Amino acid sequence: xxxxxxxxxxxxxxxxxxxxxxxxxxxxxxxxxxxxxxxxxxxxxxxxxxxxxxxxxxxxxxxxxxxxxxxxxxxxxxxxxxxxxxxxxxxxxxxxxxxxxxxxxxxxxxxxxxxxxxxxxxxxxxxxxxxxxxxxxxxxxxxxxxxxxxxxxxxxxxxxxxxxxxxxxxxxxxxxxxxxxxxxxxxxxxxxxxxxxxxxxxxxxxxxxxxxxxxxxxxxxxxxxxxxxxxxxxxxxxxxxxxxxxxxxxxxxxxxxxxxxxxxxxxxxxxxxxxxxxxxxxxxxx
Amino acid sequence: xxxxxxxxxxxxxxxxxxxxxxxxxxxxxxxxxxxxxxxxxxxxxxxxxxxxxxxxxxxxxxxxxxxxxxxxxxxxxxxxxxxxxxxxxxxxxxxxxxxxxxxxxxxxxxxxxxxxxxxxxxxxxxxxxxxxxxxxxxxxxxxxxxxxxxxxxxxxxxxxxxxxxxxxxxxxxxxxxxxxxxxxxxxxxxxxxxxxxxxxxxxxxxxxxxxxxxxxxxxxxxxxxxxxxxxxxxxxxxxxxxxxxxxxxxxxxx
Amino acid sequence: xxxxxxxxxxxxxxxxxxxxxxxxxxxxxxxxxxxxxxxxxxxxxxxxxxxxxxxxxxxxxxxxxxxxxxxxxxxxxxxxxxxxxxxxxxxxxxxxxxxxxxxxxxxxxxxxxxxxxxxxxxxxxxxxxxxxxxxxxxxxxxxxxxxxxxxxxxxxxxxxxxxxxxxxxxxxxxxxxxxxxxxxxxxxxxxxxxxxxxxxxxxxxxxxxxxxxxxxxxxxxxxxxxxxxxxxxxxxxxxxxxxxxxxxxxxxxxxxxxxxxxxxxxxxxxxxxxxxxxxxxxxxxxxxxxxxxxxxxxxxxxxxxxxxxxxxxxxxxxxxxxxxxxxxxxxxxxxxxxxxxxxxxxxxxxxxxxx
Numbered sequence: 033x034x035x036x037x038x039x040x041x042x043x044x045x046x047x048x049x050x051x052x053x054x055x056x057x058x059x060x061x062x063x064x065x066x067x068x069x070x071x072x073x074x075x076x077x078x079x080x081x082x083x084x085x086x087x088x089x090x091x092x093x094x095x096x097x098x099x100x101x102x103x104x105x106x107x108x109x110x111x112x113x114x115x116x117x118x119x120x121x122x123x124x125x126x127x128x129x130x131x132x133x134x135x136x137x138x139x140x141x142x143x144x145x146x147x148x149x150x151x152x153x154x155x156x157x158x159x160x161x162x163x164x165x166x167x168x169x170x171x172x173x174x175x176x177x178x179x180x181x182x183x184x185x186x187x188x189x190x191x192x193x194x195x196x197x198x199x200x201x202x203x204x205x206x207x208x209x210x211x212x213x214x215x216x217x218x219x220x221x222x223x224x225x226x227x228x229x230x231x232x233x234x235x236x237x238x239x240x241x242x243x244x245x246x247x248x249x250x251x252x253x254x255x256x257x258x259x260x261x262x263x264x265x266x267x268x269x270x271x272x273x274x275x276x277x278x279x280x281x282x283x284x285x286x287x288x289x290x291x292x293x294x295x296x297x298x299x300x301x302x303x304x305x306x307x308x309x310x311x312x313x314x315x316x317x318x
Numbered sequence: 319x320x321x322x323x324x325x326x327x328x329x330x331x332x333x334x335x336x337x338x339x340x341x342x343x344x345x346x347x348x349x350x351x352x353x354x355x356x357x358x359x360x361x362x363x364x365x366x367x368x369x370x371x372x373x374x375x376x377x378x379x380x381x382x383x384x385x386x387x388x389x390x391x392x393x394x395x396x397x398x399x400x401x402x403x404x405x406x407x408x409x410x411x412x413x414x415x416x417x418x419x420x421x422x423x424x425x426x427x428x429x430x431x432x433x434x435x436x437x438x439x440x441x442x443x444x445x446x447x448x449x450x451x452x453x454x455x456x457x458x459x460x461x462x463x464x465x466x467x468x469x470x471x472x473x474x475x476x477x478x479x480x481x482x483x484x485x486x487x488x489x490x491x492x493x494x495x496x497x498x499x500x501x502x503x504x505x506x507x508x509x510x511x512x513x514x515x516x517x518x519x520x521x522x523x524x525x526x527x528x529x530x531x532x533x534x535x536x537x538x539x540x541x542x543x544x545x546x547x548x549x550x551x552x553x554x555x556x557x558x559x560x561x562x563x564x565x566x567x568x569x570x571x572x
Numbered sequence: 573x574x575x576x577x578x579x580x581x582x583x584x585x586x587x588x589x590x591x592x593x594x595x596x597x598x599x600x601x602x603x604x605x606x607x608x609x610x611x612x613x614x615x616x617x618x619x620x621x622x623x624x625x626x627x628x629x630x631x632x633x634x635x636x637x638x639x640x641x642x643x644x645x646x647x648x649x650x651x652x653x654x655x656x657x658x659x660x661x662x663x664x665x666x667x668x669x670x671x672x673x674x675x676x677x678x679x680x681x682x683x684x685x686x687x688x689x690x691x692x693x694x695x696x697x698x699x700x701x702x703x704x705x706x707x708x709x710x711x712x713x714x715x716x717x718x719x720x721x722x723x724x725x726x727x728x729x730x731x732x733x734x735x736x737x738x739x740x741x742x743x744x745x746x747x748x749x750x751x752x753x754x755x756x757x758x759x760x761x762x763x764x765x766x767x768x769x770x771x772x773x774x775x776x777x778x779x780x781x782x783x784x785x786x787x788x789x790x791x792x793x794x795x796x797x798x799x800x801x802x803x804x805x806x807x808x809x810x811x812x813x814x815x816x817x818x819x820x821x822x823x824x825x826x827x828x829x830x831x832x833x834x835x836x837x838x839x840x841x842x843x844x845x846x847x848x849x850x851x852x853x854x855x856x857x858x859x860x861x862x863x864x865x866x867x868x869x870x871x872x873x874x875x876x877x878x879x880x881x882x883x884x885x886x887x888x889x890x891x892x893x894x895x896x897x898x899x900x901x902x903x904x905x906x907x908x909x910x911x912x913x914x915x916x917x918x919x920x921x922x923x924x925x926x927x
Binding site: 036037038039040041042043044045047048049051052053054055056058059062111114115117118119121122130132133134136137139140141142143144145146147148149150151152154156158188191192195242245246249250251252255256266269270273274279282283286289290293 | 319320321323324327328330331332334335337338341348389390391393394396397398400401411412414415417418419420421422423425426427428429430433445446448449452453456481503506507509510512513517529532533536537540544545548551552555556559563
């Protein structure tokens with residue numbers, strides 16, 4: 033049985049190894065090489081590329097993109113959790129339909145969803161029209177090419193993902209736990225804070241990690257909705273590979289991106305472990 | 319309260335798309351003034367050679383990468399679910415293409431191909447798209463196999479069927495809806511994928527895909543043609559996904 | 573006995589067009605161990621959820637100590653519920669689970685600690701204070717759920733199928749344990765169960781429900797001995813039934829034999845009736861003064877330790893007649909399958925119902 037299963041898995045695993053594991057290992061290696069004088073790569077070991085990441089110029093971009101991604105994540109989590117909660121509270125037979133329509137946009141083209149916001153936010157766009165309709169007569173507000181537009185675009189694009197991530201633990205939650213809390217004297221708010229929220233936190237955290245990492249590594253949304261004025265790590269990577277031709281530095285940046293993701297996912301897994309109530313060493317000893 | 323939240327969230331999710339779709343039928347082409355219903359922007363798309371060739375490229379990439387990924391992903395799912403022990407390294411390897419940021423996979427493949435001096439084009443996009451499509455097909459098929467009662471394959475063998483006959487007559491019919499659902503999902507993902515294609519397409523216009531074409535048009539500004547094109551692309555995705563969902567209930571919840 | 577603690581006054585609960593509970597009135601006394609018994613879907617759980625405050629009655633009132641609590645939210649009722657699934661908070665230790673309800677009352681920390689320690693000692697949980705629910709066995713979880721509700725010292729404790737998740741052996745032990753605890757803490761218990769044996773063993777009084785209606789409310793003994801109708805007679809314990817038509821002194825069976833017994837007040841001669849008798853009231857080789865007698869063939873025998881159950885084919889009923897004799901009686905007059913025997917029972921042991 034084992035040899036047959038190995039045989040079945042072999043082609044796919046070979047493909048993944050050859051076209052994902054090896055190229056990613058290559059990028060990791062690339063990050064430790066020196067940039068060639070005329071672009072290209074010089075094969076001598078160096079840590080310069082990682083040092084450059086902490087150069088004030090790039091560290092500033094890092095912090096800035098972390099702030100934008102963090103804001104977008106926070107907003108997406110609040111809206112997404114509320115939406116997931118509302119879906120999970122709907123009658124059972126309607127939940128799959130609501131969920132399907134909440135997630136449907138996520139599977140459609142990312143560029144088009146971002147473009148829709150250009151249509152909404154440009155100077156003569158629908159939002160301006162809407163304001164005029166309410167009697168606004170001044171100059172059209174500049175909404176496109178702002179940090180707000182970038183955040184709106186990120187929230188819009190990743191919201192379905194957060195809804196999905198939050199819905200999973202909410203729908204699995206035994207409704208009798210909340211009832212038990214009410215029965216024992218807990219108010220609706222206390223019940224939410226002490227029972228529902230802690231038990232669904234791992235799901236929220238998983239959703240938040242992905243939104244944050246995808247946002248911070250994004251280059252399309254800042255380019256289209258930020259007009260190139262707001263650089264994210266994704267834009268930096270893009271530039272190193274397609275314009276500045278400094279591949280080792282670009283490789284180092286993307287490794288930092290992966291490192292951030294791994295770190296956050298490890299923290300999330302650790303938090304989930306604690307929340308789920310696994311045995312601790314101390315309790316085992318009793 | 320819950321109803322109000324749902325209405326607000328669905329409005330937020332669908333109004334931008336609805337506006338886009340509505341404007342694609344706007345005769346005047348201006349985003350601001352409604353000047354009558356018209357198909358003229360769809361007609362003008364049909365005579366835009368850049369868009370037509372990009373659409374053809376996208377179809378080629380999507381069909382070929384879906385075919386390969388469906389075969390490999392299904393075999394992978396069967397192999398993994400047959401194993402008695404779970405390996406976390408194996409799980410991570412299968413899961414990785416779904417969680418690695420696109421930009422990282424994109425630059426990794428770009429570095430890889432240029433280091434090997436591979437001429438890049440549609441074929442390299444196909445190679446790249448198969449990577450993440452394997453993961454998605456595999457996860458959809460595995461979800462189906464989780465509830466698969468392996469003893470029925472033993473029953474088939476007991477009744478005298480060979481391994482191949484058992485697969486063809488027993489296993490395949492049971493998992494087929496999931497395989498088709500996975501294929502439809504892979505097709506949609508490939509049609510919509512931009513970042514990896516952008517990095518692995520190589521130089522020149524010959525291997526421009528539809529999302530790449532859309533990206534360059536959007537950077538140029540708003541045109542009524544993009545609205546029409548966007549509407550068509552979204553319609554294709556929605557149809558493929560609805561079919562996929564119907565074939566495999568709850569798949570999108572994976 | 574004592575005064576009424578809880579009065580359920582003509583309560584109805586509709587879900588859409590279906591009445592899950594239909595015009596039910598009950599009075600539950602202080603310190604009583606009361607059981608709500610019925611098959612699944614009879615409305616007993618809905619009734620319990622109305623008492624806990626998770627459902628509001630469509631009509632009628634629920635009075636606790638004379639005050640209408642129908643509209644009081646669950647967190648403001650001096651009533652606690654032990655959930656069927658136990659609903660233990662999985663992210664909290666046993667101690668935190670039990671403390672939760674007292675924290676809601678904003679009691680000082682040391683007082684909470686003292687009361688939690690006390691209840692954990694009573695329910696033998698002290699050793700398990702720092703465990704999480706997933707580290708507990710079924711019986712331990714059940715005790716934590718009980719302690720969590722009891723520690724609040726409610727006026728009324730509701731238990732939804734409290735022993736349903738336990739295996740058979742443990743269930744027997746826990747039945748006695750629950751009775752002991754109820755006696756010890758002096759709190760009124762209302763237990764919902766579908767298991768008639770459980771209700772008979774534990775309850776001081778019980779109510780039988782079916783399709784949202786209250787059929788009978790009385791002590792287990794009265795309900796067993798004098799069931800109100802055919803359904804209750806069939807649901808509680810084992811009965812032999814024989815259909816026929818009512819006559820002045822009994823029921824005329826299909827084979828024209830008269831089964832002697834007393835007609836209930838609501839049944840007049842000539843209407844369709846059904847006679848019933850408990851297997852343990854039927855004797856083998858009855859003495860001459862026994863009113864009801866019939867001969868039959870022994871089809872099967874089953875030992876149940878102390879007693880012996882016989883299946884006897886008679887002309888009286890289509891199904892074999894069940895007879896339960898003590899092992900002593902069986903020793904005195906040995907029977908085996910295929911024997912022809914005479915069986916009989918006294919007129920006062922016949923129960924007659926409308927059919």
